[in-house]
Amino acid sequence: xxxxxxxxxxxxxxxxxxxxxxxxxxxxxxxxxxxxxxxxxxxxxxxxxxxxxxxxxxxxxxxxxxxxxxxxxxxxxxxxxxxxxxxxxxxxxxxxxxxxxxxxxxxxxxxxxxxxxxxxxxxxxxxxxxxxxxxxxxxxxxxxxxxxxxxxxxxxxxxxxxxxxxxxxxxxxxxxxxxxxxxxxxxxxxxxxxxxxxxxxxxxxxxxxxxxxxxxxxxxxxxxxxxxxxxxxxxxxxxxxxxxxxxxxxxxxxxxxxxxxxxxxxxxxxxxxxxxxxxxxxxxxxxxxxxxxxxxxxxxxxxxxxxxxxxxxxxxxxxxxxxxxxxxxxxxxxxxxxxxxxxxxxx
Amino acid sequence: xxxxxxxxxxxxxxxxxxxxxxxxxxxxxxxxxxxxxxxxxxxxxxxxxxxxxxxxxxxxxxxxxxxxxxxxxxxxxxxxxxxxxxxxxxxxxxxxxxxxxxxxxxxxxxxxxxxxxxxxxxxxxxxxxxxxxxxxxxxxxxxxxxxxxxxxxxxxxxxxxxxxxxxxxxxxxxxxxxxxxxxxxxxxxxxxxxxxxxxxxxxxxxxxxxxxxxxxxxxxxxxxxxxxxxxxxxxxxxxxxxxxxxxxxxxxxxxxxxxxxxxxxxxxxxxxxxxxxxxxxxxxxxxxxxxxxxxxxxxxxxxxxxxxxxxxxxxxxxxxxxxxxxxxxxxxxxxxxxxxxxxxxxxxxxxxxxxxxxxxxxxxxxxxxxxxxxxxxxxxxxxxxxxxxxxxxxxxxxxxxxxxxxxxxxxxxxxxxxxxxxxxxxxxxxxxxxxxxxxxxxxxxxxxxxxxxxxxxxxxxxxxxxxxxxxxxxxxxxxxxxxxxxxxxxxxxxxxxxxxxxxxxxxxxxxxxxxxxxx
Numbered sequence: 001x002x003x004x005x006x007x008x009x010x011x012x013x014x015x016x017x018x019x020x021x022x023x024x025x026x027x028x029x030x031x032x033x034x035x036x037x038x039x040x041x042x043x044x045x046x047x048x049x050x051x052x053x054x055x056x057x058x059x060x061x062x063x064x065x066x067x068x069x070x071x072x073x074x075x076x077x078x079x080x081x082x083x084x085x086x087x088x089x090x091x092x093x094x095x096x097x098x099x100x101x102x103x104x105x106x107x108x109x110x111x112x113x114x115x116x117x118x119x120x121x122x123x124x125x126x127x128x129x130x131x132x133x134x135x136x137x138x139x140x141x142x143x144x145x146x147x148x149x150x151x152x153x154x155x156x157x158x159x160x161x162x163x164x165x166x167x168x169x170x171x172x173x174x175x176x177x178x179x180x181x182x183x184x185x186x187x188x189x190x191x192x193x194x195x196x197x198x199x200x201x202x203x204x205x206x207x208x209x210x211x212x213x214x215x216x217x218x219x220x221x222x223x224x225x226x227x228x229x230x231x232x233x234x235x236x237x238x239x240x241x242x243x244x245x246x247x248x249x250x251x252x253x254x255x256x257x258x259x260x261x262x263x264x265x266x267x268x269x270x271x272x273x274x275x276x277x278x279x280x281x282x283x284x285x286x287x288x289x290x291x292x293x294x295x296x297x298x299x300x301x302x303x304x305x306x307x308x309x310x311x312x313x314x315x316x317x318x319x320x321x322x323x324x325x326x327x328x329x330x331x332x333x334x335x336x337x338x339x340x341x342x343x344x345x346x347x
Numbered sequence: 348x349x350x351x352x353x354x355x356x357x358x359x360x361x362x363x364x365x366x367x368x369x370x371x372x373x374x375x376x377x378x379x380x381x382x383x384x385x386x387x388x389x390x391x392x393x394x395x396x397x398x399x400x401x402x403x404x405x406x407x408x409x410x411x412x413x414x415x416x417x418x419x420x421x422x423x424x425x426x427x428x429x430x431x432x433x434x435x436x437x438x439x440x441x442x443x444x445x446x447x448x449x450x451x452x453x454x455x456x457x458x459x460x461x462x463x464x465x466x467x468x469x470x471x472x473x474x475x476x477x478x479x480x481x482x483x484x485x486x487x488x489x490x491x492x493x494x495x496x497x498x499x500x501x502x503x504x505x506x507x508x509x510x511x512x513x514x515x516x517x518x519x520x521x522x523x524x525x526x527x528x529x530x531x532x533x534x535x536x537x538x539x540x541x542x543x544x545x546x547x548x549x550x551x552x553x554x555x556x557x558x559x560x561x562x563x564x565x566x567x568x569x570x571x572x573x574x575x576x577x578x579x580x581x582x583x584x585x586x587x588x589x590x591x592x593x594x595x596x597x598x599x600x601x602x603x604x605x606x607x608x609x610x611x612x613x614x615x616x617x618x619x620x621x622x623x624x625x626x627x628x629x630x631x632x633x634x635x636x637x638x639x640x641x642x643x644x645x646x647x648x649x650x651x652x653x654x655x656x657x658x659x660x661x662x663x664x665x666x667x668x669x670x671x672x673x674x675x676x677x678x679x680x681x682x683x684x685x686x687x688x689x690x691x692x693x694x695x696x697x698x699x700x701x702x703x704x705x706x707x708x709x710x711x712x713x714x715x716x717x718x719x720x721x722x723x724x725x726x727x728x729x730x731x732x733x734x735x736x737x738x739x740x741x742x743x744x745x746x747x748x749x750x751x752x753x754x755x756x757x758x759x760x761x762x763x764x765x766x767x768x769x770x771x772x773x774x775x776x777x778x779x780x781x782x783x784x785x786x787x788x789x790x791x792x793x794x795x796x797x798x799x800x801x802x803x804x805x806x807x808x809x810x811x812x813x814x815x816x817x818x819x820x821x822x823x824x825x826x827x828x829x830x831x832x833x834x835x836x837x838x839x840x841x842x843x844x845x846x847x848x849x850x851x852x853x854x855x856x857x858x859x860x861x862x863x864x865x866x
Binding site: 208209210211212214215217218221222224225226227228229230 | 656658688690692695696697698699700701702706710711713717720721722724
């Protein structure tokens with residue numbers, strides 16, 4: 001087991017090295033000023049407080065949504081609906097905040113985050129329920145539900161909730177007083193980062209120290225053994241999916257209160273997918289989500305910095321991200337394969 | 348190739364802190380069947396994995412025809428004609444038998460392309476050459492266990508292996524399959540190949556091997572010509588100081604007590620395969636009684652296990668526990684209801700491989716170890732450390748189950764299921780399958796002491812020696828129906844039981860009452 005761990009560690013380092021190397025290669029291919037672009041990619045994200053703060057701000061939803069992915073993975077459920085759950089959570093949070101403009105900030109924030117978690121949680125629970133009652137593959141149903149939700153939210157944002165004063169496809173902004181306090185000006189880093197850190201600590205405690213976490217992980221590790229031990233595996237399909245959705249929803253609300261203040265069409269731009277990558281790097285360990293999110297955000301902001309500061313086009317950013325995602329997925333293939341449907345597995 | 352010599356091999360596993368091999372030596376000659384025998388954890392498999400290039404040795408030497416060699420990978424060993432068939436077969440589902448055989452060494456079409464058809468033809472040619480008859484087109488997942496083993500052997504022959512190492516080749520086979528395996532091995536020997544079989548079954552050594560090397564605690568303690576050594580001497584050599592006690596005296600169980608477990612005209616009509624699986628079984632098991640139920644595989648034993656485990660519901664009739672309804676498995680932790688259950692599938696149902704010994708130990712009794720829903724880590728560690736000591740399991744609470752040998756995993760399950768307070772009912776399914784003599788002895792002691800404490804014990808086993816050693820009463824199933832019920836006395840013989848299991852002879856019922864009544 002220890003040897004396996006060591007081997008996995010090596011694989012992870014190799015993956016990270018390959019991700020960085022492929023980013024370098026792409027820059028070398030597409031940039032006339034290789035050294036300058038390299039600086040923009042690797043150094044600039046850390047060079048001043050604005051970039052560094054924004055990098056840390058972008059870790060917030062990755063950690064929280066990553067925890068959502070991890071809870072589903074650990075119970076051997078696959079939540080591919082993160083994107084829609086984040087989007088729905090963000091809309092729910094914004095709606096609550098818009099409806100309570102005069103209330104105390106903390107109250108608005110708590111209520112909005114609760115609404116966001118509820119929205120995401122309901123969507124996740126829907127897939128969990130389908131799997132439990134009808135045996136519908138949660139991977140497919142969560143993905144399809146998410147696609148539907150994204151369209152619904154798009155309709156709300158561009159239709160009934162469109163900000164009449166704006167030329168963009170966006171809702172009205174929440175009251176500035178209700179937004180999270182900034183802690184690292186001029187960047188957008190807010191106290192949301194503390195929320196994320198607390199959530200990941202809490203996630204660690206739940207996973208490792210509680211009966212709920214123990215039973216959840218047993219169901220994920222060996223369904224037959226869990227059944228033999230008297231654990232209701234159906235429960236651990238429904239609850240982890242709901243919890244996963246709730247954490248994704250919460251991630252959406254943290255984005256609103258920390259950085260965006262309004263739901264713009266398509267603003268979550270792949271956070272749900274990135275969270276899967278982050279959780280895979282972290283091997284579902286809630287504490288490891290923090291460095292994993294930092295690494296992912298670092299590469300992401302490096303890519304954006306190159307895009308803005310040099311002649312490298314925006315497609316390169318997407319390609320770099322795709323390469324990283326591909327490498328990470330490949331390195332975790334044995335784990336992902338464990339999700340392949342088994343014969344006669346469920347009751 | 349004339350000879351292979353392994354000398355003074357040392358191998359240390361830092362993860363478990365154990366010396367798997369300590370000054371182990373072995374000499375193989377061409378054209379012999381060489382048995383490597385020893386208890387679980389004696390280091391047989393590790394030594395052979397070193398020979399097959401799957402492990403590297405820490406110190407010692409490996410010489411082939413007097414030339415020193417060192418293997419860095421199985422491919423190195425394969426180049427010199429040494430290959431291994433693992434205990435758990437490595438056939439790839441979704442590929443045909445033929446594709447599995449030639450996998451990695453496929454015939455190339457135009458020097459590049461690999462085709463299903465050409466692969467299967469090449470495999471078929473190999474089968475003709477070596478006298479096997481498996482359908483090369485058949486999908487690997489549809490092969491029987493015996494056929495999958497033959498595919499594994501063919502893989503090695505296809506690669507021109509001269510030395511074939513088989514790890515516990517008979518443990519998963521039926522009697523007929525064992526015989527056909529042995530005839531294959533004899534044929535390969537006649538062709539001049541060297542066969543090594545790793546086993547702990549003394550009887551088979553006498554039957555098939557020419558030479559036998561005994562391992563104990565990582566070292567080789569002796570090498571004998573099989574014809575010159577007795578089964579008893581081999582057992583003694585394997586076990587070292589332990590004493591082989593053989594059959595033990597049996598106390599009559601207590602009559603006239605309300606049965607703990609009662610089968611009431613139990614039938615199971617549509618199993619997974621849609622056929623009638625169990626027919627009208629009526630039986631009672633009383634406190635302080637061991638009721639041994641035996642059958643040839645496929646005759647209802649595993650269905651009976653699933654019913655007793657609460658994983659299947661009878662299609663008619665009922666199970667009663669202490670006069671009331673039988674608890675469903677998932678309704679509450681069984682331990683608190685007084686039922687201990689040792690499943691026959693110990694790796695999948697009985698334990699969870701990716702978790703630690705402590706986690707496996709507390710898995711059934713979560714209410715105790717998670718007071719108010721929060722883990723009491725100290726209690727979990729103490730309880731599992733106590734169990735490890737009491738059952739002399741070679742592990743730490745923090746070891747992962749997949750680091751343990753099969754015997755130790757089973758001891759861990761026994762510790763969890765049979766620890767005090769003694770359960771009112773124990774369901775034991777193949778409790779010593781694959782265990783070495785010392786562990787078996789240990790398990791028998793526990794089971795008999797539970798009987799003394801008044802537990803009702805249902806022993807499902809396909810091992811007749813086990814049934815005859817432990818049971819007070821023997822029930823034979825054939826085609827899902829009770830074929831015979833008898834007191835386990837002098838009249839019971841292996842032949843008699845064997846005939847009943849095969850469905851021969853008239854249905855026998857118990858004439859005099861012992862233990863709970865027989866309905």
